[in-house]
Structures are given as C-alpha cells and as structure tokens.
Amino acid sequence: MIPRILAIAGSDSGGGAGIQADIKTITMLGGHAMTAITAITAQNSLGVQSVFAIPIEEIAAQVRAVSDDLGVDAVKIGMLATGEIVLAVRDMLRATNVPIVVDPVMVATSGAALNAEGTAAAMPALFEIATLITPNMPELAVLSGLPVEDEAGMAKAGQALAARHRCAILAKGGHMAGAEVVDLLIEADGAITRWSGSKIETRHSHGTGCTLSSAIATGLGAGRPLIDAVAAARDYVRAALLAAPGLGAGHGPMGHGLGRAYFPHPA
Template structure:
C-alpha cells in the first residue's frame, strides 16, 4: 500500500460545504491524500452568499498548525482564506523554515462577491507569496496584487487563473522567473456550479506536489480534476452551487 501524501489545508470553513476547508478535504481525499486542517475562520454561507464571518485567534490557528506538523507531519501545505493580517503572519512564522511545498490561494472575494480579506490582510500576503511554491490568483486577485509586472518584479511564481475572464476558452498561465510561461487552454464549461473552484484547484495542486509530482504536471492534473468536478456538479443551491468532488474517479 502506498503511503498517502499528507496535506495540511489552512483555510476558512464553508458551512455549505462547497468551498474552503470542506472543499479542501474532499479534494485531497478524492486524490488519495491524507487531509489535515488548520481552520482560520468560520463562515455562514451558501450558494447565495456569505452572511457572517468570524475569524479565529492567531494563537488558535498557530496551535492547529503546530499540532499537525509536530506529530503527523506534512508533505505539502495549501493556504486559502486567512481572516486577518495577524493570522497571515502567524501562518508565515510557522511555514518559513519548513521547506515544504506550499500552494497559496490568495482568497479575497468569494464566488458570490463577498469580501473575505481586508487591505491589511492583502498586504500581509507578501510574506506568504515569498514562501509559496505557487500562488494562484484569479483575474481580480492578480490585479489587486499589482498585476503581472509587479509579480515579476517580486519574482513570484504564480498561476494566473482565467476562469473569471471573458470568452469561450479558459486560459491558465504558469509564470516563473527566467522561464517560459506554461499555458493551458480549455473550452469554458457553461455552469453556475462554480462555488469552490479556486479552493479545489489549489488543494489538488498541493496534493500532487506532496506526492512528488513536478509543478507543471501538478497544475495540469489539478485542472483536469476541477473540470471533472464541474461537470459532475449535483445541482444543489439556488445560485453559485457546489461542484461534484465525490463523483470524480
């Protein structure tokens, strides 16, 4: 029996199960990994939107990370919603010296449009982007982080996700310093069931990196997992419904 890659997901909880920690656990599990969590915030949300957010204390977030790494250990880390600048720094403090592959999804706005990171939290993202093996901004997140030129100047390795762009194709671009960009293009899947796509993609990439897969292959395989989950959506919810993680084989 092959030992499953140990993946620590640091993110917020989504009460409706479509995104956040819940999507992370489903993704890691379906891809054959062992999921652990450090919950940063609790949200009350569903396909219609986010109605309440309560961040945990930085000490509690740090204690969860310490508990996992000191006993089970980890092969890769995924970071999602953080909840406050203090939490962002607490996470960075613990990950800087680990040498683990880290995938950072700089969550700022939920699929429904709810703001999940204030200006102070976004400013604290700088430390995490420097630590991360890969940062995965969507179109508005990349703009908020200063755009392609600013990312290049900071020598950040990132995947520019095109799901929020217009057009019949989705283009995702892997950008690395002094390397040619890797580009994936796929026909856009027409669906309203897109809740948790970013969480799922970043967790899938982290799982593959934890298995020892090279970054380009990890991104490619994670994209296919997300597309399969979109196609397998169960149809739940009135607006931005969840994907079908459980149906992907």
C-alpha cells in the same frame, strides 16, 4: 507513503469551498487531509452571512499538532481573514521545507468579501515563502498593480509578480471574456506554460479556486513536478464542475466526488 497535505483555510458551512472543498479534493486525489481552520463562515450558495476569525494561538496550535505528529508533505493556504493571521501563518511556516501553495482568497464566488480590511496588503509577506500563488484575474490585478483584462495582461502581470516574489504564479483565466479559458503557469524565471479549454457554463462553480490549489498541493506533496501537478489539478476541477449536483439557488457546490460510490452492505 500517502502524501500528507495541510490545508490552512476558512470553514465554509455550505460545503462548497474552503476547508470542506480542501478535504474532499485531497482525499479524492489520494492524499491525507489535515487542517488548520483560520475562520468560521456562515455561508451558502447565495452568499456569506458572517465571518468569525479564529484566534491566532488556536491556528498555531492546529499547525503544531499535525506537524509534530503526523508530518506534512505540502501546504495549501486559502482564506486567512485578517492581516494579523497572514503574518502569523507566514511566521509559522517560515522554516517549513515543503511546497506551499497560496490561493490569495479575496472574495467568495458570490462576490462577498471574506477578509478584513488590510488583509490583501499583508499578503506579499506570505508570498515570500510560497512555491506557487494561484490568483484569478481580479486578484492578479490587485496583487501586481497592473491591468489584467486579457491573456497578454495575465502574462505581463504574472511575470511581474513572479519576479517580485521569486516564486511561480498560476494566473487563472476563468474571468476572461469569450468561450475559451486560458490558464498560465509563470515560473520564477519567467517561463510560461499555457493551458486552454472550452469554458464550462454553469452557476455551480463555488470553490473552484480552493479545489484547484488543494489539488496542486496534493500533486506536489506526492512528488510530482509543478507542471504535472497543475495539469492534473485542472483536469480534476473540470471534471468536478461537470459533476456538480445542482444544489442551492445561487452559486452551488461542485461535484468533488465525481458521482456516487456504492459499497455493498456488510453481511
């Protein structure tokens, strides 16, 4: 059966991140994408102009609608906008017995804040039901309370966070100085799997975190082991970065479609 992936996140009007990136990624990797939209943002490659949080009862209605009828094999959680939504989503999913990947979105690639004050403080409640959390270096520093400036700092902070919440952490090293990108998967028992690769220099990197977390959720929903799901997701993100169409004057979208697909015109 095709893996059924529920993405709970905000809508990006520019199509580079959020629900739009989730749908593209899940579809490209062979899953069926379903959504529960938590916020509507007006944004483009230059930044976020406005954020409108969806009422909690409407978010819950979306989750129930797809869960009750279509079923869910894995969940990806992105932008939640407010602390109240964080806690509500935790309660919605508390009894869910499928992998849950949490991308603790704090700011957009442009640097604009996406969440109301107090959202970050509520996030640990959500981590208690997570299978995997995917923070970048600044997010890892905030969530762990430890300095994260290099690979050693990533490992120490990731292990502390994994032990605290009894789940796996994917510490993303895209903010690391130098020509190499290092990502560390730290499992609940402290075991570390390391990936590295050359840094892809591009300003068209909007939505990398959303894409990576959705790709991992799709792999997990298909029954792949965590390490394999992360490895495949990293490969997809790198391919999408290289295929970026070059849209926008700022931080443009990635090339989720990896180029163009041409279909014969129907007779």
